[in-house]
Amino acid sequence: MNLFFVNIGYALLLMNTVLYFKGFSNQGKTFKIFTVYLLGTVLIQIASKTLLMLNNDNLFLSHFYFIGQFVMLSLFFKSLFKIKKQKLLANWILLIGIAVLAVQYSLSPNVFFRFNLFEIFLTSFLIIILAVVHLYNLLTEKKVFYYCTVGMLLYLFSSTVLFFVGNLSALLSKEYQLLPWTLNALLIIVYQLFILFEWKKSFYIKQSILKNENKPTL
Numbered sequence: 001m002n003l004f005f006v007n008i009g010y011a012l013l014l015m016n017t018v019l020y021f022k023g024f025s026n027q028g029k030t031f032k033i034f035t036v037y038l039l040g041t042v043l044i045q046i047a048s049k050t051l052l053m054l055n056n057d058n059l060f061l062s063h064f065y066f067i068g069q070f071v072m073l074s075l076f077f078k079s080l081f082k083i084k085k086q087k088l089l090a091n092w093i094l095l096i097g098i099a100v101l102a103v104q105y106s107l108s109p110n111v112f113f114r115f116n117l118f119e120i121f122l123t124s125f126l127i128i129i130l131a132v133v134h135l136y137n138l139l140t141e142k143k144v145f146y147y148c149t150v151g152m153l154l155y156l157f158s159s160t161v162l163f164f165v166g167n168l169s170a171l172l173s174k175e176y177q178l179l180p181w182t183l184n185a186l187l188i189i190v191y192q193l194f195i196l197f198e199w200k201k202s203f204y205i206k207q208s209i210l211k212n213e214n215k216p217t218l
Contacts, residue, residue, distance in 0.1 A: 005185035010045060012192035017042050019199050027203070030079040030145065037072035038195075041065070060112055063119065070097055070123035073152070077130035080144060086133060093126045117164060124160045128153060147201065151194025155187050162187070 017038040024035050044065045051058035071094065078090035101119060105111060111119075131153050138146055162180045 005182060005189060009185055009188035009192060010049075012189060012196065013038065013045065014042055016192055016195045016199065019196070020203075023203055030076060031203070033072060033076045033079055034145070034148070037069065037076065040068050040072065044068070057113075059115060063112060063116060066116075066119050066123050067098075067101065070094075070127060073127050074130060076145075077127075077134055080134055081137070082141075083137075086137075089133070090130060093130060097122060097126050115163075120163050121160060124156045128156055131156075144202075145198060147194050147198040151191045151198075154194075155191035158187050159184050 074094040
């Protein structure tokens with residue numbers, strides 16, 4: 001059952017990446033950053049799946065996923081912010097996050113070969129701060145990337161808790177050991193559905209209009 005949900009999440013991620021990439025050239029900087037974030041996630045998932053099929057360790061790819069997600073989403077929210085102080089906040093959050101992780105990896109290089117819960121907590125927490133700031137801005141601004149941000153908050157907050165619980169899954173009874181990972185797979189599906197709804201609500205009509213405008217007339 002867990003594999004079934006995981007595959008649905010992968011399928012939705014791939015579909016969203018294709019849909020967003022179709023409008024890549026016609027959209028602004030923020031849209032392009034988010035599309036690159038989706039594409040990077042797809043590439044990491046493909047690499048992870050390939051290593052797993054070859055019976056090789058793929059745990060180290062989790063660091064590329066979480067740090068890459070942190071960098072891209074920090075840039076994503078920075079591009080959404082219109083107030084100079086908020087842009088500065090995004091810069092500082094990105095700098096502090098990378099600096100703290102660099103110190104951790106320099107002091108404990110062996111962390112690269114383990115599941116780094118501190119990395120997950122730090123990157124997720126900092127992204128959540130930026131997402132909350134964006135939602136606050138949307139109280140008085142046009143709702144740009146509103147559904148993506150809501151889905152992101154739900155996913156990051158819940159999945160962070162599940163990762164910590166999942167790390168203790170060996171202490172659970174056998175029938176419940178896969179429960180945290182199944183719930184995380186469901187959260188990924190929900191997150192990707194929010195992203196899909198954002199595309200349909202905010203970009204599908206725009207792309208259709210642009211396509212019709214570019215049609216040659218007889």
